[in-house]
Amino acid sequence: MVYNVIGTMSGSSLDGLDIVFAELTEIRGQWTYAIKASESLPYEPEWMEKLAQATTLSARDYLLLHTAYGHYTGQRILSFIENNQLDHKVHFIASHGHTTFHMPGNKMTAQLGDGAAITAVTNLPVITDLRAVDVALGGQGAPIVPIGEKYLLPGYQYWLNLGGIANISAQLPEQFVAFDICPANRVLNALAAALNKPYDDGGALAAGGVADIGLLEQLNQLPYYSAPWPKSLANDFGTDTVLPMITPMRISVQGKLRTYVEHIATQVASAVKALQAQLPEGGGKMLVTGGGAFNTFLVNTIGEKLAPLGVTIEVPDEQTVSFKEALIMALIGTLRWRQEDNVLSGVTGASRDSINGALWTSR
Numbered sequence: 001m002v003y004n005v006i007g008t009m010s011g012s013s014l015d016g017l018d019i020v021f022a023e024l025t026e027i028r029g030q031w032t033y034a035i036k037a038s039e040s041l042p043y044e045p046e047w048m049e050k051l052a053q054a055t056t057l058s059a060r061d062y063l064l065l066h067t068a069y070g071h072y073t074g075q076r077i078l079s080f081i082e083n084n085q086l087d088h089k090v091h092f093i094a095s096h097g098h099t100t101f102h103m104p105g106n107k108m109t110a111q112l113g114d115g116a117a118i119t120a121v122t123n124l125p126v127i128t129d130l131r132a133v134d135v136a137l138g139g140q141g142a143p144i145v146p147i148g149e150k151y152l153l154p155g156y157q158y159w160l161n162l163g164g165i166a167n168i169s170a171q172l173p174e175q176f177v178a179f180d181i182c183p184a185n186r187v188l189n190a191l192a193a194a195l196n197k198p199y200d201d202g203g204a205l206a207a208g209g210v211a212d213i214g215l216l217e218q219l220n221q222l223p224y225y226s227a228p229w230p231k232s233l234a235n236d237f238g239t240d241t242v243l244p245m246i247t248p249m250r251i252s253v254q255g256k257l258r259t260y261v262e263h264i265a266t267q268v269a270s271a272v273k274a275l276q277a278q279l280p281e282g283g284g285k286m287l288v289t290g291g292g293a294f295n296t297f298l299v300n301t302i303g304e305k306l307a308p309l310g311v312t313i314e315v316p317d318e319q320t321v322s323f324k325e326a327l328i329m330a331l332i333g334t335l336r337w338r339q340e341d342n343v344l345s346g347v348t349g350a351s352r353d354s355i356n357g358a359l360w361t362s363r
Ligand SMILES: Nc1ncnc2c1ncn2[C@@H]1O[C@H](COP(=O)(O)OP(=O)(O)OP(=O)(O)O)[C@@H](O)[C@H]1O
Pocket: 010, 011, 012, 013, 014, 015, 161, 162, 163, 164, 165, 166, 185, 186, 188, 189, 198, 199, 200, 201, 202, 203, 289, 290, 291, 292, 294, 295, 296, 325
């Protein structure tokens, strides 16, 4: 079967909406993919602000934003369809939306972007709420990408995504596991903002700074890091716990960035060590994606910490780096369309594998 699907992802670094149009093919249980079109649409400052403030709103204003952001997403998808001449080619849309609250301990996760609005605007079937059933079944509801790594990007021991939050997946002998490691780009971006920069291009600022060892030790001691998987993070860990530890420090912005890069790399290495304890042998290849893969200094620092563990890093082509998550949302939506399991309980800790996604249609 061949499915022509639009997948969207609004990541936790708040940089914009990633959209892909993918051809997903299943033949006797084997999946292949081709990305036919992709666009990263940066958020206008007012949308960035609205999304950043979403968790502070009243219930009424939050729901109004949910609706408005659904219409906005629908319009962005319509323009994408027009720009890429995809009229009549798209079977359905899988829209992740933008995560606001993520409280799996309370069996709750919330993504903005009303599916009713998206289907009304695009006139196409829309699948949203891709984490909800897993969370209801006691799972973390994140990371959900491992099913896509398994089906679409095999051949690695580890998959690392350096997004707003860094997360890792690993193939263990019996099962896949995955968990969020630590806040990444969202914190780096907030630090770079002190110099009026949206992000630290290539990690050049961090490379020119000196790490503060005391701060680094404090960061590494946060209890989340020693907790066992399954585990996942919401944005507030970065903004309410991590950033307040860094911003008041009387060190240069470069020094703060350098310290945080060291922190990310230390936590990646520590995650790999914990995973290696479950593996018969060390070594293996790691696929690195997410916008942080463009931060050369960060990637090199991670590479240096992984070398003693025998793990080598591979950064794929730019399209895979930037659109892996949106592509996998398209796959997760496709599995939902087929009524097949699309979130792995071995990863999330839910009571069973499950079919996630609410289907919205307007005709
Ligand atoms: N050239 C670059 N140098 C350094 N950092 C970069 C560069 N290009 C992109 N980035 C970083 O990547 C970020 C975007 O990453 P990405 O799109 O993977 O995040 P996301 O999808 O929001 O995250 P998540 O996976 O957590 O949902 C930017 O905000 C920036 O921090």
